[in-house]
Amino acid sequence: MTPRLAVLASGSGSNFQAILDARRDGRLEAVVAVLVASKPGIGAIVRAEAAGIPVEIPDQADSLAAVLKRVAPDRIILAGWLRRIPSELVEAYAGRILNIHPALLPKYGGAGMYGRHVHEAVILAGETVSGCTVHEVTEAYDEGPILGQATVPVHPDDTPETLAARVLAEEHRLYPSIIQTHLHGR
Ligand code: GRF
Numbered sequence: 001m002t003p004r005l006a007v008l009a010s011g012s013g014s015n016f017q018a019i020l021d022a023r024r025d026g027r028l029e030a031v032v033a034v035l036v037a038s039k040p041g042i043g044a045i046v047r048a049e050a051a052g053i054p055v056e057i058p059d060q061a062d063s064l065a066a067v068l069k070r071v072a073p074d075r076i077i078l079a080g081w082l083r084r085i086p087s088e089l090v091e092a093y094a095g096r097i098l099n100i101h102p103a104l105l106p107k108y109g110g111a112g113m114y115g116r117h118v119h120e121a122v123i124l125a126g127e128t129v130s131g132c133t134v135h136e137v138t139e140a141y142d143e144g145p146i147l148g149q150a151t152v153p154v155h156p157d158d159t160p161e162t163l164a165a166r167v168l169a170e171e172h173r174l175y176p177s178i179i180q181t182h183l184h185g186r
Pocket of ligand 1: 010016102
């Protein structure tokens with residue numbers, strides 16, 4: 001049976017879109033069973049609706065755990081998800097929750113290291129190389145086993161925005177291919 005993905009997003013959903021595109025092109029053999037959005041009105045929802053993917057927005061009455069129990073995905077794919085994943089879920093889906101981080105972990109990860117903050121820190125430290133990391137999610141924030149990385153140069157005149165855009169383009173290439181390998185071993 002074709003494996004089922006639950007994609008969780010809090011923002012524009014460009015990584016979610018890259019997953020949908022890879023599926024359409026046959027580079028990713030998986031069904032996107034649901035987009036779980038952290039709140040209404042985010043870009044990822046617009047993309048899901050355009051692609052005919054069901055959208056769920058968990059709340060107190062219908063928790064993330066309840067949504068995932070219904071969907072029963074083979075993998076949970078965090079694509080810019082800015083909420084904590086409750087410990088029970090990390091345990092229940094051990095080794096089956098993937099995340100993408102816009103830096104070369106183990107550097108520039110952990111609490112407070114998200115979005116613009118990551119790229120600011122990379123530039124401030126004078127790094128000449130940055131990139132992105134796909135890893136399995138464990139209890140320790142951004143510390144789960146690394147599944148793959150891609151690098152980009154940091155240019156002397158980079159701003160957090162220009163660097164973010166360069167990294168994001170690599171994220172879109174890396175994430176679908178790592179998901180495919182994680183699911184199918186090829
Ligand atoms: C990406 O930079 C990803 O690495 C991080 O959050 C951002 C999400 O962007 N975890 P998008 O919503 O996929 O465009």
